[in-house]
Amino acid sequence: MATYVLGISGLYHDAAAVLLKDGCIVAAAQEERFSRLKHDAALPVRAARYCLETAGIQAADLDWLVFYEKPLRKFERILSTAVATFPRSWRSFPRQMHAWLGERLWLRTSLTSAFGVAPDRLLFCEHHLSHAASAFYCSPHENAAVLCVDGVGEWATTSLWRGSGSVLEPVSEVRWPHSIGLFYSAITAHLGFAVNEGEYKVMGMAAYGEPRFREEMDRLLRLDAAGGFSVDLDTFSWHWHPTQAATARLEARLGAGRFPGTPFTPRLAPGSASASEIDASQRHADIARSAQEATEAALLHLVQHAHRTVEADALCLAGGVALNAVANGRIAAEGPHAHLWVQPAAGDAGGAMGAALWAWHAVLGNPRGAPLTTCALGREVGRARTAELLADVGARFEDLGDEAPEAAGVDLAAGKVIAWVEGREEWGPRALGQRSILADPRSAEVRERVNRSVKFREPFRPFAPSVRAGAADRYFDIPAAAAAPSRFMLGTHPVREEAQGTLAAITHVNGTARVQVVDAEASPRFDQLLAGFERESGLPVLLNTSFNLKGEPLVSTPVDALAAFARSDLDTLYVNGFRVERMR
Amino acid sequence: MGLVRRAWLTVASEVAWRIPGRPQRLLAAFALAERGSMLDMLSAVEHTERRELRRRYFRHALDEARHATLFAGRVRALGGVGRAEAALEDSGQLVDAGIVGGQTLFERLGEEEFLSFVYVAEADAVEQFEVYLRRRLPDPETCATLARILKDELFHVSYSRTEVERAAAAGRPMALSMAKHRWRRVWQGWLRFTRDFGARMGGLWLGVAYLTVVAPFRLFARLEPGGWQLPERGGSTLDAARRES
Numbered sequence: 001m002a003t004y005v006l007g008i009s010g011l012y013h014d015a016a017a018v019l020l021k022d023g024c025i026v027a028a029a030q031e032e033r034f035s036r037l038k039h040d041a042a043l044p045v046r047a048a049r050y051c052l053e054t055a056g057i058q059a060a061d062l063d064w065l066v067f068y069e070k071p072l073r074k075f076e077r078i079l080s081t082a083v084a085t086f087p088r089s090w091r092s093f094p095r096q097m098h099a100w101l102g103e104r105l106w107l108r109t110s111l112t113s114a115f116g117v118a119p120d121r122l123l124f125c126e127h128h129l130s131h132a133a134s135a136f137y138c139s140p141h142e143n144a145a146v147l148c149v150d151g152v153g154e155w156a157t158t159s160l161w162r163g164s165g166s167v168l169e170p171v172s173e174v175r176w177p178h179s180i181g182l183f184y185s186a187i188t189a190h191l192g193f194a195v196n197e198g199e200y201k202v203m204g205m206a207a208y209g210e211p212r213f214r215e216e217m218d219r220l221l222r223l224d225a226a227g228g229f230s231v232d233l234d235t236f237s238w239h240w241h242p243t244q245a246a247t248a249r250l251e252a253r254l255g256a257g258r259f260p261g262t263p264f265t266p267r268l269a270p271g272s273a274s275a276s277e278i279d280a281s282q283r284h285a286d287i288a289r290s291a292q293e294a295t296e297a298a299l300l301h302l303v304q305h306a307h308r309t310v311e312a313d314a315l316c317l318a319g320g321v322a323l324n325a326v327a328n329g330r331i332a333a334e335g336p337h338a339h340l341w342v343q344p345a346a347g348d349a350g351g352a353m354g355a356a357l358w359a360w361h362a363v364l365g366n367p368r369g370a371p372l373t374t375c376a377l378g379r380e381v382g383r384a385r386t387a388e389l390l391a392d393v394g395a396r397f398e399d400l401g402d403e404a405p406e407a408a409g410v411d412l413a414a415g416k417v418i419a420w421v422e423g424r425e426e427w428g429p430r431a432l433g434q435r436s437i438l439a440d441p442r443s444a445e446v447r448e449r450v451n452r453s454v455k456f457r458e459p460f461r462p463f464a465p466s467v468r469a470g471a472a473d474r475y476f477d478i479p480a481a482a483a484a485p486s487r488f489m490l491g492t493h494p495v496r497e498e499a500q501g502t503l504a505a506i507t508h509v510n511g512t513a514r515v516q517v518v519d520a521e522a523s524p525r526f527d528q529l530l531a532g533f534e535r536e537s538g539l540p541v542l543l544n545t546s547f548n549l550k551g552e553p554l555v556s557t558p559v560d561a562l563a564a565f566a567r568s569d570l571d572t573l574y575v576n577g578f579r580v581e582r583m584r
Numbered sequence: 585m586g587l588v589r590r591a592w593l594t595v596a597s598e599v600a601w602r603i604p605g606r607p608q609r610l611l612a613a614f615a616l617a618e619r620g621s622m623l624d625m626l627s628a629v630e631h632t633e634r635r636e637l638r639r640r641y642f643r644h645a646l647d648e649a650r651h652a653t654l655f656a657g658r659v660r661a662l663g664g665v666g667r668a669e670a671a672l673e674d675s676g677q678l679v680d681a682g683i684v685g686g687q688t689l690f691e692r693l694g695e696e697e698f699l700s701f702v703y704v705a706e707a708d709a710v711e712q713f714e715v716y717l718r719r720r721l722p723d724p725e726t727c728a729t730l731a732r733i734l735k736d737e738l739f740h741v742s743y744s745r746t747e748v749e750r751a752a753a754a755g756r757p758m759a760l761s762m763a764k765h766r767w768r769r770v771w772q773g774w775l776r777f778t779r780d781f782g783a784r785m786g787g788l789w790l791g792v793a794y795l796t797v798v799a800p801f802r803l804f805a806r807l808e809p810g811g812w813q814l815p816e817r818g819g820s821t822l823d824a825a826r827r828e829s
Contacts, residue, residue: 036623037675037684045686070818072829083798084805093798094790098783108828123825126818155808159815170815178810194674222810230810239807261665305812362820392638393629551673559629559642563622566646 003364004061006051007356008044008111009068009130009348011104013196015044016349018377019051023360023369027054028377028427030349032553036560039196040553043114044352050379059116066123066359068130068351071107073154075100077176085240092242123363125355127153128319129168131343134354135316136163137361138372139341140484145310147302150319150347151181158229158302158319162310166361166368171309177239178230180298181321183221186236186245187291191284192258195245196320203326204461206292207510208266209285216253217294227305229298258284264460268509296327300334307336314339318354322346322490323429325514329492332482340481344375344488345428353427374522375432375488378425379556386558386576393562397580404577405525409532412440412542416571417450419547421561422525423576425554430489431546432516433466433526435554435561437570439505439543440533441465446543447505453569456550462508464489466516468530468540475499475541476515489516489544505543516544586711593715601722608664611726613681615655615671620683621705622648627688632695640743644702647736654733658726682776696751700761703744704769710737 007018015031027050032038034046052059078096082089103110112119125133131148146161146168157179160171184202185195193201220232233239235249251257258280265273266285273281303315315337322328323346332340343350360366381389390397400407404422411418417439426434437454439446441463451459465475466489472478477494478486485491492514495507506513520527534540547561548554549568555561558575565573565580573580600606625645629638652672659668670677678684690698713734717727752758818824 032675035684036626037678038673039675041676042679042686066825070828072827076829080805081807082794083801084807086794086798086802086805090791090794093794094787097790097793098786120826123822124828125825129817156815160812170817172812173815174810174812175808177807197673224811226811228811233807259665261660261669358820359825363822363825388635389629389638392635393642394639551675557630559626562642563626563645563649567649 003063003360004055004057005064005066005356005359006048006062006115007066007068007130007352007354007359008048008115009350009352009355010043011041011107012348013039013041014347014349015041015047016345016352017044017047017051018353018356019055020356020360021055023357023366025353025372025377027051028345028353029379029425030345030427030553033378033425033556036553038551038553043110045114048115062115062117062121064121064123064359065111065115065117066125066355067107067111068125068348068355069127070124070154071104073126075105077152077155081177081239088237089240092240095242123355123359125358127351128156128159128173129170129358130351130354131318131346132159132161132163132168132316132354133358133362134345134350135318135322135341135343136161136168137166137357137368138343138353139314139316140371141312141314141316141339141341142368143312144314144316144341145306145312145337146316146318147306148319149180149299149302149317149321151185152176152179157181160302160306160309162312163316166366168358168362172228174228177233177236179238180221180229180295181319182236182238182245183231184291184295184321184324186238186250187287189245190250190254190257191288192260192262199320199324201458201461202288203292203324204458204508205264205285205288206326207289207462207508207512208264208268208460209282209287209289211290211293212286213254213290214293217290218297220253221294221298223298223301227301227308229301254287255283264458266460269460292326295321295324296330299324299327299331303331303335303337313337314341316341316343318343318346318350320347325490325492326512328485328490329482329512332479332485332491333493335481338481339483340485340491342485342488342490344372344430344490346490347429349428375427375430376424376434376523377427378434380424381557381576383576383578386578389558390562390575390578390580393559395562395580397578399577400574400579401577404574404579405528406532407579408438408529408572408574409534410536411572412438412533413536415440415443415446417446417454417569418572418574419555419561419565419570420526420529421547421555421558421573421575425556428488429546430516431544431554432489433518433523433529433544435547435556436466437545437547438529440537441503441506441541441543442537442539444504449569450543450545455545455548455568462513463506463543463545464514464516465503465506465541466518466526466530466544468527468534469517469519471540472515472517475503476513478515478517483517486515486517487519487522489514491515502539503541506541589708590711590715593712594719597716597719597721601716607722607726608659608662608667611655611659611662612664612667612671615652615659615668616677616681617683618648618652618655619672620678620681622646622652623678623684624689628690628698631690634695637747644740647740651733651736654729658729661725682772696756696758697761699744699747699751700758701765703741703748704762704765706737706740706744708769710734710741713737
């Protein structure tokens with residue numbers, strides 16, 4: 001009889017479910033792909049149903065259901081903080097208590113009724129342990145230092161672990177309210193972006209700025225001689241205010257925040273803005289750059305400490321901050337570890353995977369399994385069903401079958417912007433050739449078009465390239481330590497100077513790109529597509545961005561794909577071997 | 585019902601549209617509702633067993649998406665840039681407003697009930713928009729947007745009515761179903777009101793508890809210092825794993 005373990009994350013953001021069968025990942029999916037609500041926090045009932053269906057089992061067949069947090073320990077932290085920050089916490093206390101007394105304190109009951117498992121089958125993993133397990137057990141490393149950096153879990157906001165075989169041993173932690181993740185989120189909010197969503201935009205914006213607020217940032221995020229850090233709790237208010245992460249002191253230090261939706265017109269891309277608008281945008285870019293550099297410095301500082309403390313030549317990273325691809329690039333290039341591994345769903349979604357893997361290895365005492373080599377762990381819709389849906393909604397399409405990658409390569413070389421939906425959807429936030437928008441990487445005009453009328457997003461945001469494995473070194477300077485993260489588009493690296501002119505659409509203003517190195521074995525169809533484009537254009541590189549519209553999660557099914565296709569300026573949609581032409 | 589509702593809509597619109605800042609909020613709420621409706625219609629495309637309806641559901645979904653953008657555009661034009669972005673992008677707002685839940689409408693209601701719900705909701709929207717257009721509220725540009733949207737809504741009413749009539753002709757109790765949906769909308773409005781009221785009252789009592797129960801413990805509580813600390817871990821035994829703390 002096989003043993004089934006279902007890992008669950010949720011109730012904060014990015015709810016997800018992951019199913020293990022005898023320790024092997026059978027399916028992994030985020031609830032947002034089913035509910036179509038970006039960062040959906042609800043208990044991942046639909047994602048779990050998908051996992052069970054994939055394995056062909058019922059809830060009653062589950063041996064264990066593992067939640068990614070210890071809810072009562074988190075409640076203890078919330079209550080203690082409310083007391084410690086009295087009377088400033090007067091607004092947040094009623095809100096928090098309302099949420100906890102209404103639902104979260106009764107999680108055991110909610111889980112048993114939502115997922116149909118017996119109460120004695122429920123396990124609870126600690127938040128940072130879930131993150132650590134998600135990185136370490138998926139990695140190819142028998143021995144590694146594991147560093148988790150996020151907003152907050154129960155108490156820890158940063159934690160260091162020693163991983164050896166199937167044992168994860170805690171080494172040290174930095175506790176709430178001192179948090180690098182929340183520091184970055186506070187700056188994100190100051191720059192007029194939504195928290196948990198706009199952090200990528202800050203990264204993109206940073207490249208337009210100069211680090212002239214760096215000293216201020218170093219006062220806000222202080223590094224200590226013991227390898228740790230603390231934050232300035234007089235400037236930040238996330239520990240006592242329900243909605244504002246910073247006090248008026250932040251504005252006093254950095255100047256007025258950016259109003260949401262304000263056009264961004266820094267000196268490198270002024271457009272037709274007035275001098276005062278350019279100055280305001282430039283100041284915001286400088287804040288972004290300063291915060292990004294301070295975050296990178298803090299992470300390098302933590303990594304150095306990890307190297308001194310845990311004897312291992314490999315470093316595994318997880319937690320939302322590990323999705324900061326620019327920082328990952330620097331850790332790979334400048335850090336002391338020979339190998340870097342980052343969990344592709346490093347945020348809270350990945351906690352579901354970690355919780356399940358922890359139960360399998362640490363609680364049930366099973367040895368390590370094979371490392372994670374692909375992110376194609378999500379839902380797939382068969383070709384027959386795809387054809388039926390396409391026909392029923394009145395799409396004009398043709399069946400190209402195995403010729404689709406070749407045909408897509410030809411379309412791309414002809415300057416078309418296409419959407420590519422193939423096989424099982426990706427685990428994690430990055431589109432890696434299963435649910436991607438693809439374009440010729442040579443033209444800056446294409447980049448502007450994709451930003452403006454395909455994705456409807458801010459013009460300053462860069463696009464990532466996908467490159468065939470054998471050709472990566474010709475175009476990008478990828479440090480040896482970043483070999484693994486690059487397969488999952490988790491590191492930003494310099495574009496070689498001689499290639500920057502050619503790869504205009506994917507080279508950011510600072511000469512870098514968040515590269516995906518495509519492995520033919522792990523992604524054969526996507527590699528074929530790249531090969532098709534290479535045959536037509538001589539270039540084994542494509543612009544690759546996630547196939548979603550602004551404010552929506554990655555498309556999942558052919559219906560989602562058709563709806564996104566119909567609402568954007570994409571030229572062609574390829575879905576499971578069918579080419580769909582625009583419906584005019 | 586129709587006369588009373590029209591009278592209520594007329595009075596309510598005269599008041600609501602003229603309160604400063606209110607048009608922005610109302611239009612953002614419309615955008616949010618249209619976005620939620622798009623999700624329901626796409627779910628119907630996925631789940632329907634009547635393949636001949638897929639194209640209509642799909643067109644309907646695209647209409648709703650376009651309407652959401654149009655409404656958000658008006659919010660933006662009236663100065664509510666942040667509100668417009670939130671209406672189009674913030675998933676939390678859809679959940680908080682009760683527009684989406686654990687299941688889509690189609691999953692919850694099934695095909696016929698879903699169609700009768702669509703008919704009731706769309707017919708109500710048409711009535712509502714016609715009142716606004718008659719009163720020329722809140723401003724000429726928004727009225728032009730409403731007029732554009734109304735054309736689509738009339739199509740939605742038309743196809744859903746055809747389906748409802750077809751089901752009724754086949755002996756299904758569609759009149760009852762529609763009446764149920766109308767009353768459910770009223771009931772849900774009441775539930776929303778009581779829930780908000782309950783939350784406010786709960787907040788009040790929790791505020792009192794904060795001042796009386798929490799306050800004395802302030803003397804003993806401290807925030808954690810920064811820097812690395814030794815971890816407190818519960819271990820990885822089965823017993824420890826079963827604990828929520």
